[in-house]
Amino acid sequence: MPSVTRTDPGLRRGSPAGSPSHRHGSAPDAAPQPSAQARSLLWLGVGVAVIAGLFLIDWLAPTLFPASLPTRAQDGLTLAISVLIESLPFVALGVVLSIVVQVWVPPGVIERWMPRRGWARRAVLSLLGMIVPVCECGNVPFARGLLMRGFSVPEALTFLIAAPIVNPIVIITTHQAFGFSDGILVARLVGGYAIANLIGWLYSRHPSPDALLTDRFRDTCELVVHEPGGRWRRTLAQFVIELRAVMPALVIGSALAGAVQVLIPREALLAIGANPALSIVAMMALAMVVSICSNVDAFFALSFASTFTPGSIVAFLLVGPLVDVKMLALMRTTFTWRTLGGIVVVVVLSAFAIGTAVNLLA
Numbered sequence: 078m079p080s081v082t083r084t085d086p087g088l089r090r091g092s093p094a095g096s097p098s099h100r101h102g103s104a105p106d107a108a109p110q111p112s113a114q115a116r117s118l119l120w121l122g123v124g125v126a127v128i129a130g131l132f133l134i135d136w137l138a139p140t141l142f143p144a145s146l147p148t149r150a151q152d153g154l155t156l157a158i159s160v161l162i163e164s165l166p167f168v169a170l171g172v173v174l175s176i177v178v179q180v181w182v183p184p185g186v187i188e189r190w191m192p193r194r195g196w197a198r199r200a201v202l203s204l205l206g207m208i209v210p211v212c213e214c215g216n217v218p219f220a221r222g223l224l225m226r227g228f229s230v231p232e233a234l235t236f237l238i239a240a241p242i243v244n245p246i247v248i249i250t251t252h253q254a255f256g257f258s259d260g261i262l263v264a265r266l267v268g269g270y271a272i273a274n275l276i277g278w279l280y281s282r283h284p285s286p287d288a289l290l291t292d293r294f295r296d297t298c299e300l301v302v303h304e305p306g307g308r309w310r311r312t313l314a315q316f317v318i319e320l321r322a323v324m325p326a327l328v329i330g331s332a333l334a335g336a337v338q339v340l341i342p343r344e345a346l347l348a349i350g351a352n353p354a355l356s357i358v359a360m361m362a363l364a365m366v367v368s369i370c371s372n373v374d375a376f377f378a379l380s381f382a383s384t385f386t387p388g389s390i391v392a393f394l395l396v397g398p399l400v401d402v403k404m405l406a407l408m409r410t411t412f413t414w415r416t417l418g419g420i421v422v423v424v425v426l427s428a429f430a431i432g433t434a435v436n437l438l439a
Contacts, residue, residue: 150339157335161328172218172320174209176312199235199277202228203270206240213241213371213398217407224411225298230286235277237408238420241371241398242269251394254375259387259439265394268431272395276423280416289416291409329406356389357432361425364397371398388436395428 191198202223209219220237224230241247242265255261280289287295360381369377378393398404400421408417 153335153339155335156339157332170215172215172316174215174219174222176222176316181308181312195229195231195281196274196278199232199274199281202232202236203239203273203277204243205236206242206244209240209244213404214407216240217404217411221294221411224290224294229281230289231277231281231283234280234289234412234420235273237273238276238399238424239270239273242266242395243273246372247375247398250372251375254379255382255390259390260435261387261391261394264391264431264435268391268395268428269398272399272424272427275427276420279419279423289412291411291413294411353386353388353436354433356386357392357429357436360385360389360393360432361396361428364393365401367397368401368403369397374398386432386436387439388432388434391435392428392432395431396424399424 191201206216209216216237219240220233223233223236248262248266251262251265257263280286283289360378364374367377374394374397378390381393382390400417405417405421408420412420
């Protein structure tokens with residue numbers, strides 16, 4: 078593993094491992110971090126509260142949902158398992174590619190092909206998804222690998238946001254679903270590329286990009302950089318580290334996606350499909366809820382094309398791969414809640430603007 082304290086101008090800001098700025102959590106006046114047991118108890122309490130809330134809703138408003146609580150619970154479990162099964166192969170592929178980048182690609186091979194200017198590096202990394210065609214779930218461990226290799230936080234974020242949309246599988250499936258009608262395909266590709274570079278530029282202005290990362294990920298970077306042994310030992314160690322990091326988040330994200338789908342009446346979203354502005358909001362909300370893989374979400378969106386505006390379809394295809402509940406759970410393994418909040422705001426506002434433009438031009 079090469080040292081990430083290199084002097085390459087493109088890598089000076091935001092290098093995650095080996096940098097003194099990554100050790101700010103060890104300062105004497107740093108706030109104490111909650112223990113793993115405290116976090117587990119917190120999530121257990123949240124789960125109990127959610128279950129109690131379900132029973133309370135079923136008792137106070139029995140007519141809100143047509144199906145009984147056991148039926149909705151079974152539907153939620155089925156949806157959660159389907160999201161998990163759909164995502165698992167891509168997560169595994171992303172972990173493998175992450176290890177290849179970190180351990181097996183020699184130092185300087187990737188970096189020598191990168192432009193030296195920050196905006197140009199991010200523009201190139203935005204297109205990396207064209208040769209790494211995994212869905213959004215697999216992009217998270219791959220982006221973690223880029224960070225551990227020494228790429229800056231804004232550069233990794235740019236790849237992470239662009240890759241779920243700017244890759245050949247998504248392009249093919251979106252074309253099969255919509256062709257070139259109403260500019261949906263072009264708006265999705267150009268919009269995804271533009272949003273990714275906008276986020277990369279915004280976070281490149283951050284005075285301390287390392288602060289965008291969680292303390293746990295920075296500790297993982299330190300562990301990986303100083304991992305002893307040969308390549309095969311480092312490969313095995315990194316495989317275990319990445320799976321331990323992303324699998325719990327994937328399970329939690331899948332469970333949230335299943336629960337939200339059965340808690341929010343879909344009829345409430347579909348009832349406003351004809352309104353140009355409200356339809357965009359409804360489809361963005363639906364995209365964050367259903368958490369469908371970006372490789373096949375175009376076919377799901379196609380079923381709404383007859384009742385929703387083209388701009389709302391574009392907004393769905395932009396928001397879903399970037400900030401659905403499953404993706405946010407995975408990104409939380411690396412980035413702070415404040416960082417994720419900023420990403421959600423930028424993505425939602427940008428998707429709304431692009432969807433409105435498509436509605437005006439369609």
